[in-house]
Amino acid sequence: MSPSATPLGLPTARVLTIAGSDSGGGAGIQADLKTMLAFGVHGMSALTAVTAQNSLGVQGWWPLPEEAVRAQVRSVVDDIGVDAVKTGMLGTAGTTRLVAALLGELPSGVPVVVDPVCASKHGDPLIDDDAVDALRGELLRVATVITPNLPEAELLAGRSGTPAELAETLLAHGPAWVLIKGGHAEGDPVDHLFGADGTVAEFAAARSDNRHSHGTGCTLASAIASRLGLGDDVVGAVGAAKTYISGAVAAGFPLGAGIGPTDHLWRLRAHL
Ligand SMILES: Nc1ncnc2c1ncn2[C@@H]1O[C@H](COP(=O)(O)OP(=O)(O)OP(=O)(O)O)[C@@H](O)[C@H]1O
Numbered sequence: 001m002s003p004s005a006t007p008l009g010l011p012t013a014r015v016l017t018i019a020g021s022d023s024g025g026g027a028g029i030q031a032d033l034k035t036m037l038a039f040g041v042h043g044m045s046a047l048t049a050v051t052a053q054n055s056l057g058v059q060g061w062w063p064l065p066e067e068a069v070r071a072q073v074r075s076v077v078d079d080i081g082v083d084a085v086k087t088g089m090l091g092t093a094g095t096t097r098l099v100a101a102l103l104g105e106l107p108s109g110v111p112v113v114v115d116p117v118c119a120s121k122h123g124d125p126l127i128d129d130d131a132v133d134a135l136r137g138e139l140l141r142v143a144t145v146i147t148p149n150l151p152e153a154e155l156l157a158g159r160s161g162t163p164a165e166l167a168e169t170l171l172a173h174g175p176a177w178v179l180i181k182g183g184h185a186e187g188d189p190v191d192h193l194f195g196a197d198g199t200v201a202e203f204a205a206a207r208s209d210n211r212h213s214h215g216t217g218c219t220l221a222s223a224i225a226s227r228l229g230l231g232d233d234v235v236g237a238v239g240a241a242k243t244y245i246s247g248a249v250a251a252g253f254p255l256g257a258g259i260g261p262t263d264h265l266w267r268l269r270a271h272l
């Protein structure tokens with residue numbers, strides 16, 4: 001669908017990310033806004049937490065006051081408006097509950113992509129233990145699509161199992177779609193999409209042996225939100241996002257001594 005087909009007939013879509021900051025620039029808000037730019041949409045942000053983070057791991061994180069999160073979301077929604085929303089690191093149980101409530105107040109039909117971020121690529125926690133219940137009990141039900149990786153799907157489902165079994169448990173918590181990402185599995189990364197309406201789809205790609213894959217989850221979810229904001233259906237949006245993340249991982253580059261970022265500009269690099 002062309003960008004001129006956004007709900008308000010605007011030349012682009014307005015997409016809001018509610019997420020944490022990654023000082024290293026590869027994940028979080030920074031990845032989200034870069035991805036949105038690459039998809040030609042207008043990216044906006046509500047910051048939930050600040051992390052001190054680099055290619056080696058997360059050295060610390062600090063939540064923002066809930067009042068600040070509420071004010072950022074309201075400022076954007078009340079004036080500029082949103083065609084799609086993506087959530088990432090929410091950090092605390094209180095912020096998770098607040099964001100669920102704010103998303104419940106959105107005009108009906110605004111797609112919401114929930115990336116249930118629990119840990120960084122290095123396994124460093126990005127969420128308090130007691131926030132998992134809030135994620136499962138309050139955030140999933142306001143989501144159009146949730147995008148857990150395998151460990152997150154098992155944590156939220158409270159069990160292990162095949163992607164189909166995990167998705168069945170997660171769909172019971174209320175999201176319309178569950179996309180279980182395969183980046184953590186052996187072999188080529190296959191992402192499995194399940195709809196509450198019974199739709200099942202698989203998105204496969206060749207595994208890139210590039211280790212510089214910091215922020216893949218944030219990037220994929222923001223790409224899905226961007227395409228949904230532009231009017232794609234969920235299957236189309238996930239397909240476009242998968243193509244984008246596959247190219248971005250393959251082009252990821254070595255910044256720092258550990259896991260570097262993906263290249264959000266990989267499609268345009270040759271033209272710069
Ligand atoms: N090495 C790889 N090659 C190609 N695609 C990959 C690779 N690693 C991950 N992906 C893809 O990236 C997307 C994100 O998956 P992943 O499981 O890495 O998410 P994540 O763990 O939430 O990421 P992060 O926590 O780093 O943000 C998926 O579409 C997955 O298939």
Ligand SMILES: Cc1ncc(CO)c(N)n1
Pocket residue numbers: 019020021022027028029051053088089117119120121126214215216217218
């Ligand atoms: C701020 C932030 N959000 C999400 C992730 C998950 O990759 C990360 N590493 N940092």
